[in-house]
Amino acid sequence: MANPKLRLGFREPEVDTNRPFVDGTVQVEGFDLEISDFHGPETIDAWDASFGGLMRTKGKGNHPYVSIPAYPNRKFRIAYIFVNNASGIDGPKDLEGKRVFVSSTAGVWARGALQNYYGVDLTRVRWCMPHPEAESWGDGIEVEPLPHIKGPQPGEPLDEMLLAGEVDAVIEPNVLPSISRRDPRVRRLFQDYKNEELNYYKATGIFPISHMATLKQDFVDKYPHAPVALLKAYRQARDVALDRLYGADPEILITSWVAAAIDEQREAMGENYWSYNIADNVTSLEAMMTFAHQFGLTKEKLEYQDFFHPEAAALEGV
Numbered sequence: 001m002a003n004p005k006l007r008l009g010f011r012e013p014e015v016d017t018n019r020p021f022v023d024g025t026v027q028v029e030g031f032d033l034e035i036s037d038f039h040g041p042e043t044i045d046a047w048d049a050s051f052g053g054l055m056r057t058k059g060k061g062n063h064p065y066v067s068i069p070a071y072p073n074r075k076f077r078i079a080y081i082f083v084n085n086a087s088g089i090d091g092p093k094d095l096e097g098k099r100v101f102v103s104s105t106a107g108v109w110a111r112g113a114l115q116n117y118y119g120v121d122l123t124r125v126r127w128c129m130p131h132p133e134a135e136s137w138g139d140g141i142e143v144e145p146l147p148h149i150k151g152p153q154p155g156e157p158l159d160e161m162l163l164a165g166e167v168d169a170v171i172e173p174n175v176l177p178s179i180s181r182r183d184p185r186v187r188r189l190f191q192d193y194k195n196e197e198l199n200y201y202k203a204t205g206i207f208p209i210s211h212m213a214t215l216k217q218d219f220v221d222k223y224p225h226a227p228v229a230l231l232k233a234y235r236q237a238r239d240v241a242l243d244r245l246y247g248a249d250p251e252i253l254i255t256s257w258v259a260a261a262i263d264e265q266r267e268a269m270g271e272n273y274w275s276y277n278i279a280d281n282v283t284s285l286e287a288m289m290t291f292a293h294q295f296g297l298t299k300e301k302l303e304y305q306d307f308f309h310p311e312a313a314a315l316e317g318v
Helices: 051-059 104-116 156-164 193-204 217-222 226-246 258-269 279-294 310-314
Strands: 005-010 032-037 046-050 065-067 081-084 099-102 126-130 143-146 169-171 186-188 211-216
Touching (some): 051 211, 051 279, 081 156, 099 104, 099 156, 104 169, 156 169, 193 258, 211 226, 217 226, 226 258, 226 310
Parallel strands (some): 005 046
Antiparallel strands (some): 065 211, 081 169
C-alpha cells in the first residue's frame, strides 16, 4: 500500500533549517512528501507558520490547525529596529515622540522588548502600519495607516521612506536594503546588536520564535501519526543543517569562523539552544502569549499548551 501524501509548504524554503526537506535529504516517515512554496494553507497540509499569524487565528477562534514544537525560524528582533541617523534616536527611549513603522511577528517581539525590557512608553510613539493592519492595540495607542505600503514585506518603498526621513524608525522582519549596503543615512538602533541581544537573552531567557511548524487539523484527524512523524523529521533536518555548518566538511566558506560562532552561542545559550520541544522553550512561548495579548492579537492571554498536538508535545528529546 502506497504512503499517503503530505504536502509541506515553506515560507522560506532556502533557509538552513528547511533546506534538508527541500533538497530531499530528509523525508517524513510513513508519508510521501510534496514540497512547495507557501501561498496559503488552502493547498497544503503543513507549513512553517507565522507564530503571530497563529496567535491571530487562535485569538479569533478560527483556528483549524495544530502545531508541533518545531521552530525553524528564530531571530532576536532587537537587531531589526532601524533608524534614520538624522532622527535624533540614540537609544530605545528616544523612539518616544518619533514616527515608527511596525508590522508582522517581528514587530510583536520587538515591541515586547521595547515595552517590557527597555521601558519604552509605546503610547508616546507615533506608530504607522500597512493599511490592512493599521489599528490601535490598546488605550493611548494611535496608529496611522499607510495605504501605499502593502503586504507583510513592503521592501523598497519603506526603505525609501526611512532614507528620506518620512519615518524615523522601522521595525521589520528582514534587513532593509539600505542597511545591507551600509548607507550612512541609516543604521540599526543598537550598533552592537549581538551583545545587546545576548544581554537580553541572559536577562529574560527569551529566544524569539518567528515560525512554528503547523498542520491542518483535518489532515491530522485523517492521519493521527503525522504530527509526531513530522516533528521527528524536523529534528533530523535541524541536525543536518547544523552538520552542514559544524561537521567534517562545512558548506559555508565565505566566513571563516562559523564553527567558533556556534561554540560561542552554545556557551551563551546552552548546548541545545535550537531545541524542538516544549520544555526548553517555555519562557519564549509564554512571552509570545503575553506580548500577543498586550498588542491586541488576542483579546485574552492564551495558553501555549493549547496550540500543540499532545503526542508531539510529549515526545522526548530535543
